[in-house]
Amino acid sequence: MFTDLKSLHSEICSEDITDLFDRDPDRAATFSVRHETLLFDYSKTRITSRVRTGLTSLCEERGVAAKRDAMFRGGRINETEKRAVLHTALRDPEGPELLVDGEDIRRPLRETLERMEDLARRVRSGAMQGPGGAFTDVVNIGIGGSDLGPVMATLALAPYHDGPRCHFVSNVDGAHIHDILQRIDPRTTLVIVASKTFTTVETMTNAGTARRWVEAGGGDPAQQFLALSTSEEETEAFGIPQEHVFGFEDWVGGRYSVWGPIGLSVMLAVGPENFRAFLAGGKAMDDHFLSAPWERNMPVMLALTGIWHNQVCGYPTRAVLPYDQRLRRLPAYLQQLEMESNGKSVAMDGSALPFPSGPVVWGEPGTNGQHAFYQLLHQGTSVIPAEFLVAAMGHEPELAHHHKLLVANCLAQSEALMRGRGLDEARARMRAEGYEGAELERQARHRVFPGNRPSTTLIYPQLTPYVLGQIIALYEHRVFVEGVILGINSFDQWGVELGKELANTLAPLLAGETNPDGKDGSTRALLDYVRGTKG
Ligand code: F6P
Numbered sequence: 285m286f287t288d289l290k291s292l293h294s295e296i297c298s299e300d301i302t303d304l305f306d307r308d309p310d311r312a313a314t315f316s317v318r319h320e321t322l323l324f325d326y327s328k329t330r331i332t333s334r335v336r337t338g339l340t341s342l343c344e345e346r347g348v349a350a351k352r353d354a355m356f357r358g359g360r361i362n363e364t365e366k367r368a369v370l371h372t373a374l375r376d377p378e379g380p381e382l383l384v385d386g387e388d389i390r391r392p393l394r395e396t397l398e399r400m401e402d403l404a405r406r407v408r409s410g411a412m413q414g415p416g417g418a419f420t421d422v423v424n425i426g427i428g429g430s431d432l433g434p435v436m437a438t439l440a441l442a443p444y445h446d447g448p449r450c451h452f453v454s455n456v457d458g459a460h461i462h463d464i465l466q467r468i469d470p471r472t473t474l475v476i477v478a479s480k481t482f483t484t485v486e487t488m489t490n491a492g493t494a495r496r497w498v499e500a501g502g503g504d505p506a507q508q509f510l511a512l513s514t515s516e517e518e519t520e521a522f523g524i525p526q527e528h529v530f531g532f533e534d535w536v537g538g539r540y541s542v543w544g545p546i547g548l549s550v551m552l553a554v555g556p557e558n559f560r561a562f563l564a565g566g567k568a569m570d571d572h573f574l575s576a577p578w579e580r581n582m583p584v585m586l587a588l589t590g591i592w593h594n595q596v597c598g599y600p601t602r603a604v605l606p607y608d609q610r611l612r613r614l615p616a617y618l619q620q621l622e623m624e625s626n627g628k629s630v631a632m633d634g635s636a637l638p639f640p641s642g643p644v645v646w647g648e649p650g651t652n653g654q655h656a657f658y659q660l661l662h663q664g665t666s667v668i669p670a671e672f673l674v675a676a677m678g679h680e681p682e683l684a685h686h687h688k689l690l691v692a693n694c695l696a697q698s699e700a701l702m703r704g705r706g707l708d709e710a711r712a713r714m715r716a717e718g719y720e721g722a723e724l725e726r727q728a729r730h731r732v733f734p735g736n737r738p739s740t741t742l743i744y745p746q747l748t749p750y751v752l753g754q755i756i757a758l759y760e761h762r763v764f765v766e767g768v769i770l771g772i773n774s775f776d777q778w779g780v781e782l783g784k785e786l787a788n789t790l791a792p793l794l795a796g797e798t799n800p801d802g803k804d805g806s807t808r809a810l811l812d813y814v815r816g817t818k819g
Pocket of ligand 1: 428429430479480481487538539624777
C-alpha cells in the first residue's frame, strides 16, 4: 500500500530539510494547519507537496471520510466488540438526536452531565459533606483510561483549581494508595471508584482498601464513595447507593472516557464551567475534523505525518515533548491512547498486517528531557521524529521571563534537530579553541550533529480548558485516522488480556495455595525467590 510513497521517500531521503525552506520561502505556511487559535507546523519534516498528495490520497483509498462519518453517526465500527464508538457525543450533549439501538442517547447523556454538575457544585460549596465536614480531598481510584485522562487533565488545568485537592491511585502496588491515604483525613475525603467494568483487579483491590481505611478512620462509605461505571450490577454489589453512581455506556472506550463521568475528578477540581469549556474545545475539534479538507484538517495532517514517519520512513518510535510542565502526563496519556489503540498486528478482517503499526510513543516535558535523552535525539544512530507542544503564553505573568526561555528552548530544539552542524563547522570551532592536527579531527567528529531530524510543533496561545479539549480531541482523531489507514480496529485491546489471565493463576501460587507444575523454569525460580523472602 505504501509502495509509491516509499519510492518517493527513497528519492528525497538524502535532501536537506533546510534546502526545502531555501527553495520555498512560504514553506512554513504551506506545510502547517490552523484551527481557530491552534497552529500545527509540520514544515520541519521532509514532507513535500508530492508527498502530501500521496498521503492524502491514502485517506481516499482507505475511506477515512466514510469511517469518520460512521463513527459520529453511531455505527458499530468497533467490529470485534460489536460496539459503537461515541465518545464524541460526550462533548456535544446539546447536539441533535443520536440513536443507538433505537434510543436517543443525548437525553440520558445530558442528565448524567447535569447530575455530575450538581454534585460537583454541592461538593465544592460544602453543601455535600463527609462526617468530618466539607470535603477537602478527592481520591480517584482507577487505572488505564479511568486514571490517565483524569490525571493528565487535572494536572494540565492546575491554574483553574479552586475545588478540593485531587489525588489519583492507580497501581495495585500498595505503596501507591498507602502514600496517598497517609496524608489525608478519612472523614473529609471523597472516594471515587472509576472503572468502566467495575471488575478491574487493581481498582477493586484499591477500592476495598480505601473502604476499610474510611471505616477504620470514623468515616462513612455510604456518604463518601462514588462510582463511575457502565455496570449497575457491579456498583450495587460493591454497595454504592444508586444516587452516587454515574453511569455511561459501552460505546465510550476507556481511553476515550475523560469527557464523561470518568472526568468527574477534573470537574470537582476546576468546576463545571471550566469542564464545559473543556468539552467545547473537544467539540470544536470534532467540527473541524468533520468539515476541513484533508490538507487543512489538523487531525488528518497530524496522522499523515505519523504514517509518513512510521510506515513510510520506517522510524519505529516518536517522542512527544510538551514544553509545558502541566502537560507532564500527556506522554503517558498518549501512550495508552495511541499504543493501546493502534498496537495491533492483525487487520480488521483477521489477516496479518503487511506493514508495521503502532510506533512506540514516549516522552517527557521540555526542558527536562534536554538534560536527559536529547543527546540521543541529536546524535544517536536512530532517527526519532519529535513532536513538540508549546504555549505562546504561560499563566504566570510575573514569571514571563521563564516562559520566554521555555519557548526559546522549544524552538531551538526543533531548529537544531533540523539544521544540525557539519564537520567543517565543527572543525572551525575546534580550531578556534586551539586544537590542531589529529586531535582536532578526533575532537571535531564528536561535535558533529547530523541534522535533518524531523519534528513537528503544535503551538497554542495558552493552556486553557478549551485549548486542552482541542488538543486531546486532536490526538484522538489522529489515532482514528491512522487506524483507518492501517485497516485495524483502534477501539479494542485484546492484547491486555493474556497477562491479566496469567496474573490470576499466579496469585494463588504466590500464596502457596496451588502448585507450580506446568509453569516454566524461570517463572518457578522467581516464585521460589519470592516465597523464600521473609520480611
Ligand atoms: O488495560 C486494559 C483496560 O481495559 C483499559 O482499556 C482500560 O482503560 C483499563 O483497563 C481500565 O478498565 P476499567 O475502566 O474497566 O477499570
